[in-house]
Amino acid sequence: MISVPLPLFLTGLSAIFGALVLTRAWLPGAAKTFLALLAALIMVETLLVALRFAYEVEGVLVIQRLLPFWIGPLLYLGYMALSDRAARLQPASLLHLGAAAVLTAIVAALPPIRVALDAMIGASYAIYALLLLRLWRGGPDRLSQLGLAHVGFMRRMMLMGAGLLGLTLVMDTLIALDFARNDGANVGRLLSFASLLLIAMLAAATVISLRRSTSPPPSGAARSEDAALTERAEAYLEESRLFVDPQLSLTRLARRLGVTDRALSEAINRSRDKNVSQFINGFRVAEAARLLRETGDAVGAVGEAAGFLTRSNFYTEFNRVTGQSPGAYRKAQRT
Structure with missing residues (x-):
């Protein structure tokens, strides 16, 4: 069992991140909506993780295993709304959110099969991390819906988002292996380690978002x-x-x-x-x-x-x- 509910720190940082998103006047409305929904989703998910593993509230498992399917789509659509593909946002939203809804319905309707569930969630994280990296590799000009002053910051945030998905994929895989081999004996330590890493990433994102650019003007x-x-x-x-x-x-x-x-x-x-x-x-x-x-x-x-x-x-x-x-x-x- 986790002695200190570190996931609750993630809940708080997610709330701060959501507040920052909602107060950034330079963010287009669609991007603001998707990223604020992502922050709210992470708040709920980390709260459920804390309740389940820190306080042994097993009743939250049903909801907790459904939410991860929405993390990747919301993160990707938030950045797509900032890109030169923003004109295709509506059909893309129907595709990506529709796929998340279908997976959520399948998992909710069928008996829980841990191996299949972990594989589906892991595939979702991997796919959306790759999509974010593909968007990032397009260079600064891909973020055509942003003013130039904010492009560099949002590209750094995009990399952090891809890293967050990759880290979550790795930690979920380790937790799944621990359940398979040790009946979850090391889950508490793994969650504590993952929470510390995620706290560091979210804290860094918060600090970066509050810093003003200090680069010298051109001569x-x-x-x-x-x-x-x-x-x-x-x-x-x-x-x-x-x-x-x-x-x-x-x-x-x-x-x-x-x-x-x-x-x-x-x-x-x-x-x-x-x-x-x-x-x-x-x-x-x-x-x-x-x-x-x-x-x-x-x-x-x-x-x-x-x-x-x-x-x-x-x-x-x-x-x-x-x-x-x-x-x-x-x-x-x-x-």
Whole structure:
């Protein structure tokens, strides 16, 4: 038995994390919702773990074994809402949360089979850790729904999230093996160790979230070089109209300008406070606005002509830049 209910410390830290999420005005609403739900879920789960193993309340087992299926989906969807895939968030939510609901229903309906349950939970943790790492490897430009000042912080949080899922997978595997070989004789020590590691991770996340960036501003010469390169990119896009190609990428644009991906990305970030996706989409939104004013083309056709790959991405970006839907913009211009 755990002498000190360390999981209760995790409950408290999760509450602090949830409060921080809800008070971050720069977080988009969808991301805030998913991450706050995640914090609430972890609060409940750690409280149930404390009741079961520290205070031997076995009645909570039924609920405790259902909640882990929701951790990975909520964490991944929270970061997807910050990315350039935010336009696909609704179908993705139906897919990932629907899968969690199906697994929850299966486990709730069937007699508990520990090996199968542990395998299903472990697979969920592994899949979502890999999905987060895949999103993280896309680089800062993937988090196109965030202001530049917050991208670095949220990328660090993304890595911590993937690490949390990986750590939980390892500890759940060790606990399952202990139940299989020793009838759970070492579960208390394993939970204490896991709780200490998770407390350290959540505490670090809390400290990082409260710290202000202390990186020095670029020098005057560096600012001048950034502005010059960004202006070259703007002039090239306006002249070539390359932005109407929905497959345009950072690498392709950088090659046309004869610079590295990193040099172009950093110049745009520092001189315009935007990532490359937002920078290019600004040209597309301007083109779409012109077409909405000057033509009678259908809204979907306008988005396609302006270079947007999907209608949902067009609506999301147009609303982000102008504060209006394309249809409302056209109506306002005509009246």
